[in-house]
Amino acid sequence: MRRGDGLLAMIGNTPLIPLQFDDCQRTVWGKCEFLNPSGSIKDRLARTIILEAESRDAINSDSIILECTSGNTGIAFAMIGAARGYGVAIVMSERASGERRKIIEHFGAKLILFSESGYQHGIEMTRQMAESDPRYFLPRQFENPLNTADHEHETVKELLAQSPHKIDAFVSGYGTGGTLSGCCLGLKKANPDTKVFAMEPSEAALLAGEEACCHWIEGIAGGFVPPLMRNVPLDGTLKVSSPDAIAMTRRLNKEFGLLVGSSSGANVCAALDVAKQLPKDSLVVTVLCDRAERYFSTRLFD
Numbered sequence: 046m047r048r049g050d051g052l053l054a055m056i057g058n059t060p061l062i063p064l065q066f067d068d069c070q071r072t073v074w075g076k077c078e079f080l081n082p083s084g085s086i087k088d089r090l091a092r093t094i095i096l097e098a099e100s101r102d103a104i105n106s107d108s109i110i111l112e113c114t115s116g117n118t119g120i121a122f123a124m125i126g127a128a129r130g131y132g133v134a135i136v137m138s139e140r141a142s143g144e145r146r147k148i149i150e151h152f153g154a155k156l157i158l159f160s161e162s163g164y165q166h167g168i169e170m171t172r173q174m175a176e177s178d179p180r181y182f183l184p185r186q187f188e189n190p191l192n193t194a195d196h197e198h199e200t201v202k203e204l205l206a207q208s209p210h211k212i213d214a215f216v217s218g219y220g221t222g223g224t225l226s227g228c229c230l231g232l233k234k235a236n237p238d239t240k241v242f243a244m245e246p247s248e249a250a251l252l253a254g255e256e257a258c259c260h261w262i263e264g265i266a267g268g269f270v271p272p273l274m275r276n277v278p279l280d281g282t283l284k285v286s287s288p289d290a291i292a293m294t295r296r297l298n299k300e301f302g303l304l305v306g307s308s309s310g311a312n313v314c315a316a317l318d319v320a321k322q323l324p325k326d327s328l329v330v331t332v333l334c335d336r337a338e339r340y341f342s343t344r345l346f347d
């Protein structure tokens with residue numbers, strides 16, 4: 046047994062639950078990723094990248110995990126760094142909610158903020174820092190194929206075992222694209238008839254060929270199409286406006302008792318749109334990505 050093994054074993058195997066919408070007589074299924082130990086789907090990627098780095102001695106007790114993130118990946122690495130005894134430095138936009146910053150610092154990680162919008166400036170900062178200090182270990186969540194592979198094998202294995210019958214459609218937003226690319230590849234390998242759709246904010250529908258502008262759905266659509274999304278055999282894209290995402294998130298909070306954040310609401314909006322186009326007993330799956338507690342200072346709680 047290694048330090049932190051118990052914590053790592055808590056990651057994944059999240060429930061898949063039915064969400065019944067009586068108003069439109071449709072049910073969509075939500076994978077409860079907010080129940081991971083640090084509160085988001087990002088625990089999966091952080092676990093897999095650290096275990097793989099340990100297996101090839103690419104990380105040791107002097108290492109500092111350095112990552113650019115909108116917050117959830119930072120929280121996941123800060124948690125695992127605390128449990129395993131690694132240093133962690135997180136580069137994030139100063140626009141990310143204060144709650145996320147506080148959680149990262151509370152785990153003992155260092156926070157480096159930047160003011161530019163989008164992720165690309167932060168990614169470049171991590172590259173430059175790593176060039177000048179060999180102690181930095183870069184997980185590179187935006188381009189690391191382990192991000193996709195983890196969902197393709199682990200998340201999809203769970204989905205296939207948990208679904209009451211064959212999955213007709215899977216819908217998800219993208220930040221790094223790891224969830225969407227991995228689930229798309231894995232689900233289509235298991236059943237080529239499963240349709241997979243990308244959800245994008247209406248205000249930043251890049252895959253739909255539009256310009257990226259400001260939106261309120263935290264954790265997704267960072268202003269560029271990430272490399273992991275290239276060549277993903279999607280069946281289509283759906284747009285969800287920021288106000289609709291917040292309204293659905295509040296419904297999930299108040300009518301379903303699920304304390305999830307705004308990307309979960311956006312995902313459920315899009316999944317419901319897909320379900321409405323399909324026969325009533327179709328199985329449409331989406332992801333409930335993270336917890337609402339990290340958004341007290343945002344519009345969600347206004």
Ligand SMILES: Cc1ncc(COP(=O)(O)O)c(C=O)c1O
Binds near residue numbers: 115308
């Ligand atoms: C709240 C939230 N939802 C969804 C996602 C998207 O996940 P992925 O990076 O796998 O595309 C993220 C990613 O950071 C996130 O923080």
